[in-house]
Amino acid sequence: MTAQSAQTRITTDTLDLMRIPGLSGHEDRVRRALRSKLEAMGIESSADRLGNLVAHFPGQGPKVMLFTHMDQLGFIVRRIEADGLIRLERLGGVPERALAAQEVLICVGEGRDVPGVIANKCHHATTPEEKYKVLPYAELYVDTGMCSAEEVEAAGIRIGTPVVYAPHASTLAHGRIMGTSVDDRAGCAVLLEVARQLKARESGPPVDLAFTVLEEFNLRGAQPLAQQLLPDIAIQIDLALATDTPDMGARGDVTLGGGPGMGLYSFHGRGTLNGVIPHPAMVHLMEESAAAEGLPLQRSAQVGVLTDLSYVQLVGAGVASIDLCFPMRHSHSARELCDARDLAALAQLLSAALARITPDFDLDRDAYT
Secondary structure, eight states: OOHHHHHHHHHHHHHHHHTSOOBTTOOHHHHHHHHHHHHHTTOOOEEOTTOOEEEEEOOSSSOEEEEEEOOBOEEEEEEEOTTSOEEEEEESSOOGGGTTTOEEEEOSSTTTOEEEEEOOOOGGGOOTTTTTOOOOGGGOOEEOSOOSHHHHHHTTOOTTOEEEEOOOEEEOGGGEEEETTHHHHHHHHHHHHHHHHHHHOSSOOOEEEEEESOTTTTSOTHHHHHHHHOOSEEEEEEEEEOOOSTTTGGGOOOOTTSOOEEEEEEEEOSSOOEEEOOOHHHHHHHHHHHHHHTOOOEEEEEESOOOTHHHHTTSTTOOEEEEEEEEEESTTSSSEEEEHHHHHHHHHHHHHHHHTOOTTOOOOGGGTO
């Protein structure tokens, strides 16, 4: 498999998956699409009661759980007004200042979804005090064009119905991908590529490759799966905040197109005292693998960022864990941006690292510190 063919496959898979709505807790369409893609490769998979999807690749050595989340952030219908306008509740870290005038999709069912728009007050009626004010989400409403609550309900929309940014996926210059839910459909596409390579391998550690649920909601959807699998090693795939734009320059040193990265520190102090400090064996493994493959390996350390690895790492007797990542701009907005070259390099790094996990792979911290 050439690097170019891997990049092309990853781009296609990312774009395909970005066009499928899958709000956290409502990932079923995405799961079915991923299962279909795995089946097309001749790879069997199974789902647990929560909806986590996992494919097992047997082998010898420490047990590895390699995973990424398939859900996306969005909204839940909170209220339907008598005139047919719809009020929303946020689900996940939705930025209020990015909401006005955004198109949304109300997910009633495949073939029956209803488009709408988050209303933006008429400019001609906006007072000077309002022009630079961000409205709280509770004051926003969705206009579907329908004229009554009865009409909205007849379309299948109820309190509790999931709503997402209207799915969009396109490519920009230099192999860059732009649209909704790059976080983390791009990670899903990377794992599909790794699955192709795992199926063709002749040796290596046992790997449970998983696409997980509920990450954007409470970060705990992967935890029951990890409790069942009891891995020795956990490798999680998600975004890294790209810091190569004027508004992000002071946050770090991660560049779009600069290659895959690894998280050296993450912490979320806003109500969730959790994060990940990676196991030294995993840092050493990724550094050695990147050097052997001639790949750059960017480093990220952030406060305010959290992944579901934070809970997976605490399963059983503790799991040797690390967050691997691809740079992404404009996180949690309706138009996120990543670089397909970074995704292809991340898949290459993962395959190389997994090949280095032999039966005698040392997980003793004292061997590395």
